[in-house]
Structure formats: structure tokens, C-alpha cells
Amino acid sequence: MMHDAALTVLFYVLGAGAILCALAVVNARRLLRAALALMFVLLASAGLYLLLGAEFLAGIQVLVYVGGIVILIVFAVMLTSAADLLEDHPSPGRMLAGAVASISFLVFAGGVFARLELAAPAPGARPPADASAIGRRLLDFGSEGYVLPFELLSLLLLAAVIGGIAVARKTPPRDQPFTSGGDAPGEVDIVLPRSQRDEPEEPRA
Amino acid sequence: MEYFFILVFIALSAAFVAGGLIASRLVAPRRPGDVKNSPYECGEQPIGRTWIQFNVGYYLFALLFLVFDVEAAFLYPWAVIVREVGLVGLIEVGIFILVLIAGLLYAWKKGALEWL
Numbered sequence: 001m002m003h004d005a006a007l008t009v010l011f012y013v014l015g016a017g018a019i020l021c022a023l024a025v026v027n028a029r030r031l032l033r034a035a036l037a038l039m040f041v042l043l044a045s046a047g048l049y050l051l052l053g054a055e056f057l058a059g060i061q062v063l064v065y066v067g068g069i070v071i072l073i074v075f076a077v078m079l080t081s082a083a084d085l086l087e088d089h090p091s092p093g094r095m096l097a098g099a100v101a102s103i104s105f106l107v108f109a110g111g112v113f114a115r116l117e118l119a120a121p122a123p124g125a126r127p128p129a130d131a132s133a134i135g136r137r138l139l140d141f142g143s144e145g146y147v148l149p150f151e152l153l154s155l156l157l158l159a160a161v162i163g164g165i166a167v168a169r170k171t172p173p174r175d176q177p178f179t180s181g182g183d184a185p186g187e188v189d190i191v192l193p194r195s196q197r198d199e200p201e202e203p204r205a
Numbered sequence: 206m207e208y209f210f211i212l213v214f215i216a217l218s219a220a221f222v223a224g225g226l227i228a229s230r231l232v233a234p235r236r237p238g239d240v241k242n243s244p245y246e247c248g249e250q251p252i253g254r255t256w257i258q259f260n261v262g263y264y265l266f267a268l269l270f271l272v273f274d275v276e277a278a279f280l281y282p283w284a285v286i287v288r289e290v291g292l293v294g295l296i297e298v299g300i301f302i303l304v305l306i307a308g309l310l311y312a313w314k315k316g317a318l319e320w321l
Contacts, residue, residue: 010212050208060278068271075267078259132289135282139294147297153279154304157272161308164268165317168261 011051018044031077039070056131265317269309276305 021044024037042065049058090098138150244251283290283298312318 056282064271064274064278068267068274072264072267072271075259075264079261079264131282132285135284135286135290138279138282139286139290139297141293150279150297151300151304154276154301157275158304158308161269161272161305162311165265165312165315168264168268 007051011048014044014047014051018048032074035070035073035077038073039066042066042070056134262320265312269312269317272305272308276302 018041021037021040025034025041028034028037042061046058046061046066049055049061137144138146141147246252279301280298283294287294
């Protein structure tokens with residue numbers, strides 16, 4: 001009884017933490033703080049997965065989302081040339097576009113949630129969610145198995161690699177390497193051709 | 206319940222960091238000056254703004270890391286039952302990896318793995 005009460009308290013603490021951090025994501029004035037808050041949202045939801053007994057999913061959440069996606073977002077922020085991306089007074093057009101986007105997402109998500117028929121599990125009963133059960137379902141050929149989505153997933157990842165390279169690499173002129181930006185936006189470091197460099201260039205920090 | 210100690214560990218480590226920050230704020234003397242407030246650039250005079258545009262190479266590496274991170278995450282459930290599923294499982298995972306190797310080869314061919 002005590003144990004259940006503690007778990008319930010923990011659930012509400014994690015849920016409230018996730019919501020507060022999510023509010024911080026959208027309200028932060030600095031992009032990097034928003035990214036940090038996003039990390040805590042994802043960690044709190046990993047905690048919620050653990051409470052639900054989905055240990056594998058919680059591990060993946062930390063490994064992929066906290067360890068990967070957030071880092072990618074931070075890099076994307078650092079790649080932008082303008083630090084002042086957050087406007088103090090966004091133009092009415094942008095506010096309208098933002099409102100339309102968020103309201104339509106809310107309607108869409110609410111619609112999906114309303115149509116979803118989730119069978120309520122018997123109290124205490126949990127589907128087997130450990131890694132071996134997931135592995136059996138993932139590699140199963142039968143109607144209960146997920147081998148086709150599993151293989152299609154590799155194609156999705158392949159598309160992500162190719163798309164990312166195509167987007168990130170705006171092809172430079174021949175024989176000219178990518179450069180990091182200069183100190184001012186729009187200013188570019190001058191990079192000597194490899195033959196004229198005195199020594200191998202150190203990776204930039 | 207087996208995660209109770211991890212929770213204790215997280216709480217203690219957060220308290221440890223917060224305690225250090227709070228204690229130094231309470232105890233340490235503060236005498237800010239122009240020199241102290243300037244950004245530290247290894248003893249050099251700071252030039253320009255602190256915000257610079259990073260090399261796009263970082264993004265490419267992060268992206269490639271993420272893709273193979275996800276791949277590794279999906280290999281884990283297979284690795285747990287590798288004896289049970291045997292050759293069939295190996296072939297299925299082999300196809301999965303082969304497709305991703307194509308992506309790695311593409312990245313390699315495009316020079317995304319070279320650090321310039």
C-alpha cells in the first residue's frame with residue numbers, strides 16, 4: 001500500500017516536472033536553455049516509462065533522445081549564424097502562423113487520442129516488455145511479428161542519412177573545404193588549399 | 206522498487222552539485238572587474254562576439270552518430286535472444302545492417318567522414 005502510494009506520488013512528480021520543463025522549452029529566451037529544458041522533459045518521460053515497467057523503452061529514450069536528439073538540436077542551434085533568433089516582438093504574421101500550427105497539432109493529437117481504443121489492462125497485469133520479448137516480436141515472421149517494419153526501419157534510417165548529408169552539405173566549390181564561420185555573421189575564415197598549408201589543421205574546437 | 210536506489214542516487218548527485226554551487230555563492234567573495242568579466246579565451250584578448258557559426262561537419266557527425274545509435278538500439282533486443290532465433294534472426298538482422306552500410310558508404314563516398 002505504502003509502495004503504491006510512493007509510486008503514485010512519483011508519477012505525479014515526474015509528470016508535473018515534464019510539463020513544467022516543456023513550458024520552459026517554449027518560453028525560454030535563449031535557444032540553448034530551451035534545449036536543456038527539452039533534455040529534462042525527455043528524462044522525465046523516461047522516468048514515466050520506467051514507472052510503467054517499460055524498461056527497454058526507458059533505456060532507449062535516454063540513449064537515443066537524451067543522448068542523441070538533444071545533442072543534434074544543440075549542434076543545429078550552434079550552426080545557425082544569428083544568435084538573436086528569438087524575436088522580442090514577432091511579427092503578427094509569424095504569431096498567426098505559430099498559432100495555426102500549434103492549434104492544428106492540438107486538434108490532430110486530440111482527434112487521434114479520442115479515436116484510439118486502448119483496452120484497459122487488468123490491474124497489475126503488464127505485457128512482457130523486456131528486451132527478449134521485444135526481440136522475439138521484432139524478428140517474428142508471423143502475423144503477430146514486426147519483421148517487416150523492422151526491415152523498413154533500416155530504409156528509413158538510410159533515408160535519414162542521405163537526406164541529412166544532402167541538406168547539410170551545400171556543395172562547396174571544387175577543391176575547397178568547408179569552412180567554419182568567422183567571428184561576425186557572414187564572415188568566413190580564409191582556408192588555404194591543402195598544398196599551401198604548413199601543417200595538418202587541428203580540429204576546431 | 207529495484208530502481209529506488211537509482212532515484213536516491215540521482216537525488217544525492219543533484220543535491221551534491223546544487224550544494225556546491227549554493228555554498229560557493231554564500232561563502233566566496235565577489236569582486237568583479239573588467240578583466241574578470243571578460244570571456245576567457247585561453248589568455249588571449251577576446252575578439253569579436255561569443256557567438257560563432259560552427260563547422261557544419263559537427264552536424265554531419267552528430268547525424269551519423271544518431272542513425273547508428275538507433276541501429277544499435279534495435280540490435281540490442283536481437284542480441285538478447287541471438288541463440289534462440291538462430292540463423293533466421295541473423296539473416297534478418299543482416300539485411301537490416303546491410304541497408305545501413307549502404308548509408309555509411311554513401312556518407313563515406315560523399316566525404317562526410319572527412320574532417321576538413
